Amino acid sequence: MTQTGIPFVFMRGGTSRGPYFNRADLPQDRETLAEVLIAAVGSGHATNIDGIGGGVAVTTKVAMLSPSDDDGADVDYFFAQVSVEDRLVDFKPTCGNILSGVGPAAIEMGLVTPTGDETEVKIRAVNTGAKVLARVQTPGYAVRYDGDASIAGVPGTAAPIALNFMGVVGSSTGAFLPTGNLRDTFDGIEVTCMDVAMPMVIARAADFGLSGYETVQELDDNRDFFARMEAVRQQAGAAMGMGDVLQSVTPKFGLLAPARDGGTIATRYFMPWTTHPSMAVTGSQCLASCALTPGTVADGLLERPTTGPANVVLEHASGTIEVLVDFEMKPQFTLNSAGLLRTARKLADGMIYVPAAVWKGH
Numbered sequence: 001m002t003q004t005g006i007p008f009v010f011m012r013g014g015t016s017r018g019p020y021f022n023r024a025d026l027p028q029d030r031e032t033l034a035e036v037l038i039a040a041v042g043s044g045h046a047t048n049i050d051g052i053g054g055g056v057a058v059t060t061k062v063a064m065l066s067p068s069d070d071d072g073a074d075v076d077y078f079f080a081q082v083s084v085e086d087r088l089v090d091f092k093p094t095c096g097n098i099l100s101g102v103g104p105a106a107i108e109m110g111l112v113t114p115t116g117d118e119t120e121v122k123i124r125a126v127n128t129g130a131k132v133l134a135r136v137q138t139p140g141y142a143v144r145y146d147g148d149a150s151i152a153g154v155p156g157t158a159a160p161i162a163l164n165f166m167g168v169v170g171s172s173t174g175a176f177l178p179t180g181n182l183r184d185t186f187d188g189i190e191v192t193c194m195d196v197a198m199p200m201v202i203a204r205a206a207d208f209g210l211s212g213y214e215t216v217q218e219l220d221d222n223r224d225f226f227a228r229m230e231a232v233r234q235q236a237g238a239a240m241g242m243g244d245v246l247q248s249v250t251p252k253f254g255l256l257a258p259a260r261d262g263g264t265i266a267t268r269y270f271m272p273w274t275t276h277p278s279m280a281v282t283g284s285q286c287l288a289s290c291a292l293t294p295g296t297v298a299d300g301l302l303e304r305p306t307t308g309p310a311n312v313v314l315e316h317a318s319g320t321i322e323v324l325v326d327f328e329m330k331p332q333f334t335l336n337s338a339g340l341l342r343t344a345r346k347l348a349d350g351m352i353y354v355p356a357a358v359w360k361g362h
Contacts, residue, residue: 004361005351006040009105014097014342015153015278015318016058019352020105023066023078027359034080034089037062039354041082048084052352057271060084061098065106072131073124075106081249092172093198093250094127096281100161100342103134104143108346114138128171130197135162145345152319153278158343165338168197168285172250176335178240182295186235187228192296193240196289196335198282199251201236204297205268212257212266216317219268219275226273229253233272252280254287258301263313263320265291265302278318285338288312288323293333308336 006026008019019040027033038044041060042051053060064078077099081090103121106112112121119138124131137144137159147159169176173195183190191203205212208225219225233253237245245251249272257266269276269283276283291298291312292305308327313320326336 002356003353004356004359005353006036008349008352009108009346010052010348011063011101011105011344011346012154013063013099013101013344014151014281016061016095016097017054017347018059018061018063018098019052020063020065020101020109022109022111023064023076026064030091032359036354036359037080037082037089038087039358040352043082044085044087046085053082053084055084056277057081057084057274058097058277061095063098063102063105065102065109065111067111068124070124072122074112074122075102076124076126077102078126088247090249092127092248094125094130094282096163096165096197096284096340097342099123099125099132099134099281100163101344103136103161104145104344104346107136107138107143108349114141114143116141125171128168128197130168130171131166133164133166143346147343149341149343151341151343152316152321154343158345161342161344163281163340163342165197165285165340168338169335170195171197172199173240173242178242179236182293183297184236184239186232186239189228189232190297191232191236192290192298193236193251194286194290194293194296195240197285197338198280199240199242200254200283200286200290201233201251202254202256202287202290202297203232204301205255205257208255210255212255212268213260214268216275216277229270230272252283254283254290256287256291256298256301259313259315261315261320263315265298265312266315268317275317279314279316279321281340281342284314284321284323284340287314288325288338289327289333289335292325292327
């Protein structure tokens with residue numbers, strides 16, 4: 001046998017896409033696991049021609065699911081970000097868009113049993129420890145994928161999946177403000193370093209000489225900006241207690257500008273070496289929290305609500321995303337939970353094959 005077959009479900013989750021595996025079907029040691037995921041996705045070539053990745057970071061993501069031993073969760077969600085070209089796998093971050101497909105995938109895999117027309121799936125994000133409640137439509141005890149919900153960055157409509165995130169403050173660094181400051185300055189750029197669902201470094205677009213309304217292509221073509229941003233990100237990562245982040249996708253980077261299309265604030269999100277085509281679910285929670293927190297780099301860019309819950313509409317490169325933020329001012333900003341509406345769709349299932357030289361299987 002020259003190849004090893006591994007069962008998988010191929011899902012679009014939010015504005016991302018990738019294989020969803022049962023963790024039990026994969027190698028347990030991280031080094032071999034990383035090689036299996038690299039082979040499955042086809043990392044190492046710009047088009048991922050020898051795997052099922054799509055040549056961009058939002059299509060080289062992997063979800064691994066297992067029954068949870070946590071009394072407050074049904075399923076554990078272990079995430080991996082596989083690089084497009086560099087044959088790297090980062091197990092540190094999580095992904096809220098891929099998480100959108102965890103509820104449906106867990107039901108499809110038989111890890112969760114539908115309970116009626118709607119099934120609540122309690123998810124523990126293993127990478128960060130965050131707890132998420134997903135509400136999945138399951139009429140006739142089967143996942144429904146068609147529906148009327150639409151999200152920016154995905155054509156058409158689908159069944160809504162409601163996500164409620166809890167315990168996301170300091171999920172990676174242990175602190176809401178990992179540096180202890182509302183603002184820091186690196187290389188002359190003022191930033192807010194914040195950890196809500198995703199550790200981020202957030203700056204004003206104007207401080208980089210940008211409007212904040214640039215297209216994805218315009219930003220990706222601006223390599224001078226990326227060089228400046230990466231220098232700031234690496235210094236900020238060290239100040240956040242994250243060590244050397246040169247080869248890590250975290251902390252992510254975000255830019256803010258005044259809204260111009262009726263939203264709360266305009267945003268751009270970076271992954272971090274390319275511009276996100278829309279907005280990450282985890283990043284949206286951090287950016288919304290930054291927007292609501294007095295004293296951050298968001299000051300002066302929006303009319304800030306003073307009582308929660310508040311619906312924060314983030315304008316991004318493909319449209320908008322709404323984050324319902326339950327917060328208090330006592331007297332500082334305190335986040336209780338954040339909710340979003342996403343969609344997902346099962347694209348394929350079956351076996352994915354990796355060379356036996358990479359892994360011979362269990």
